[in-house]
Structure formats: C-alpha cells, structure tokens
Amino acid sequence: MIVYVNGQWLEDTEATVSFQDRAFVFADAVYEVLHIYNGALFKLDLHQERLQKGLDTLRIPYRANDLKPVFDELLKRNPGVQRGSLYVQVSRGAAPRAHGLPKLKEPTIVAYVKPFQPDLRIWEQGGRAVLVEDLRWQMCHVKTTGLLLNCMAKEEALERGCDDAIFHRGEIVTEASASNLFIVKNGTLLTHPNGPWILPGITRHVVIELARKEGIPVEEVQFTKADLLAADELFLTGTLSEVAPYVEVDGQKIGNGQVGPVTRRIQEAFRSETGV
Ligand SMILES: Cc1ncc(COP(=O)(O)O)c(C=O)c1O
Known part of the structure; x- marks a missing residue:
C-alpha cells in the first residue's frame, strides 16, 4: 500500500513520523475518514469543511482544500480500491515537548486508503x-x-x-x-x-x-x-x-x-x- 507522509509517497512499511510529533504526544491533531464508493470519495466537500473548522479551532495553520491533489493522487496510486476508506490526519507538527502551542510552519500530514467491506x-x-x-x-x-x-x-x-x-x-x-x-x-x-x-x-x-x-x-x-x-x-x-x-x-x-x-x-x- 502506498501512503502519503509529508509530501512523500512511501510503502506503508517505510512511512514514519517524528517521536516528537504533537499528534503522538498531545493528540494535537485532527483527522477525517472518508468512504470511497465506486472509486470516488463520498461528500468530499463536507469532510473538507469540517476538517477546516477543526484546524481553525485548534489554530493549526493549514488549508484543508490543499489536500485535494493528495487525495486524487492517493486514489491513482491505489487503483484497486473501488470500495474503501481514506484516512487523513493533520497534526500541528513535531516540536520539543511543551504545552504552549508552538508556531510551526509545517504540519504533519498522513493519508492512506484501504479497502473496506460493510458489516x-x-x-x-x-x-x-x-x-x-x-x-x-x-x-x-x-x-x-x-x-x-x-x-x-x-x-x-x-x-x-x-x-x-x-x-x-x-x-x-x-x-x-x-x-x-x-x-x-x-x-x-x-x-x-x-x-x-x-x-x-x-x-x-x-x-x-x-x-x-x-x-x-x-x-x-x-x-x-x-x-x-x-x-x-x-x-x-x-x-x-x-x-x-x-x-x-x-x-x-x-x-x-x-x-x-x-x-x-x-x-x-x-x-x-x-x-x-
Ligand atoms: C464520535 C463520532 N460520532 C459520529 C461519527 C460519525 O461521523 P461521520 O458520519 O462524519 O463519519 C464519528 C465518525 O467517526 C465519530 O467518531
């Protein structure tokens, strides 16, 4: 499975993020799960809107709309996934552990798709x-x-x-x-x-x-x-x-x-x- 981590396309076994990532230390991150029906993302606009609201609430400086090309590329690189889920997570990024919110310019972005069958x-x-x-x-x-x-x-x-x-x-x-x-x-x-x-x-x-x-x-x-x-x-x-x-x-x-x-x-x- 090819996953996206901070601008890179990697085999899932190769993908890593920093041990100092604030998602790992403080759950300082928002995420979305989208359903893929017939190879297409369901209600992408609504998921992007909610993600943006979450980013704004946590004051993580990132535009959810910038993820669209990443999602398109993910679906292209994992063409077998006709019915599946897409997971995307945006964290504030990696920084030495401190409670105040660091002014980081690079959020950590992780996204992947996988097949899904309903219960x-x-x-x-x-x-x-x-x-x-x-x-x-x-x-x-x-x-x-x-x-x-x-x-x-x-x-x-x-x-x-x-x-x-x-x-x-x-x-x-x-x-x-x-x-x-x-x-x-x-x-x-x-x-x-x-x-x-x-x-x-x-x-x-x-x-x-x-x-x-x-x-x-x-x-x-x-x-x-x-x-x-x-x-x-x-x-x-x-x-x-x-x-x-x-x-x-x-x-x-x-x-x-x-x-x-x-x-x-x-x-x-x-x-x-x-x-x-
Ligand atoms: C606590 C909680 N409530 C409701 C939902 C349903 O939200 P959605 O329909 O956007 O998946 C989720 C989805 O993950 C959830 O975690």
Whole structure:
C-alpha cells in the first residue's frame, strides 16, 4: 500500500513520523475518514469543511482544500480500491515537548486508503449496544485524534458481547462510540442537536436531508435513556457504519426487536445516494 507522509509517497512499511510529533504526544491533531464508493470519495466537500473548522479551532495553520491533489493522487496510486476508506490526519507538527502551542510552519500530514467491506450482519439484522456514561470532554464537535474514551467504550461493548457503545451524559443520550444516533418515535426521527457533545457527522447530515426529502419528519432535540429504550426503532450513522440498525440496548429490545420500516427506508435512500 502506498501512503502519503509529508509530501512523500512511501510503502506503508517505510512511512514514519517524528517521536516528537504533537499528534503522538498531545493528540494535537485532527483527522477525517472518508468512504470511497465506486472509486470516488463520498461528500468530499463536507469532510473538507469540517476538517477546516477543526484546524481553525485548534489554530493549526493549514488549508484543508490543499489536500485535494493528495487525495486524487492517493486514489491513482491505489487503483484497486473501488470500495474503501481514506484516512487523513493533520497534526500541528513535531516540536520539543511543551504545552504552549508552538508556531510551526509545517504540519504533519498522513493519508492512506484501504479497502473496506460493510458489516452486512448489522445492516440486515441489526446490532446490539450497551449504554456507557459519556466522560469525554466538552469539545466532541472537533474531530481530534484524542479518542481514548471512544475506544474504551467500544471495548466495553465488545467485552459485554455487543457491537457498540451508546454514550449518555446523565440521562441524555448523545451519540455512539464512532457514530451518531437516531431514534424513531411515532414516525419521527429524533437525534441529538449539533453542539459540543457530539460530532457533527457527515452521514447524520446526509440522513437528515434524505429523510426530509422522503417526507419523514426530523427533530434535532435532546432525549433521554428512557426515550431511547421506549423508541420504536434505533439506528446509528457514520462514514463506515453508514445506516446501522440497532435492535437491542442493555439487553432490552428496541420496538419489537426487529429492524423497523423507517430505518429500512432510510437505508434504501442512503444506498441510492452512495450509488452502490
Ligand atoms: C464520535 C463520532 N460520532 C459520529 C461519527 C460519525 O461521523 P461521520 O458520519 O462524519 O463519519 C464519528 C465518525 O467517526 C465519530 O467518531
């Protein structure tokens, strides 16, 4: 696999970054994951926009739009990847360890693509989730590489024999370990509003637009764990999870424990949007 590291094209086994890189020391970096459908990047403009917002928030001086030629070249150099993912990470760069933000001119940029196949079991039958207290920071809208609590939540889900973890802050349900979350109640989609407690997901955005086009009402409102457990349907959305139905939370069935009709409509609309 040919990867991109700071202007160089290298075999993945040859690619390295400095031990002083601030991504490594402080998670001082933002990243994006894009889905490749039929050899093309899905919603590139939205990913670039979000990346730019993250860079601006962290005050990393870099223009996300400058990555476009890198992405094009990556796809060219890895022509077998018809269905896959592209990972890109921009860190502030390498500097001797100090908490203040150094004024570095050269960010560290790493990008690579790899093949990806969706989890059809969850898409078709629905997954099982556990509820986990959301102990993450108050800037979850910034897509930094500081994902340890997301990883620990996912691990807790796996250890409990489930597929994913759903975060809650007190009674309020926020999102999942690497996906946004929607419930269906009486034909209406409910999802946590954008803000510091969730990542403003690209898939979430696409799903809201598709639902409105389909005539399905959407409300961006907070709801509780009790609302979640009493929902008719539940699904998660993410670049790689796409539209993933969930039929059980903490051992309790959601609705009748089967993937519901509204979720199926959203999945179908999303599938046509991606062209696969
Ligand atoms: C915490 C979290 N929420 C939501 C999402 C979904 O975002 P997107 O649809 O842009 O992939 C992700 C994706 O990685 C995530 O990590």
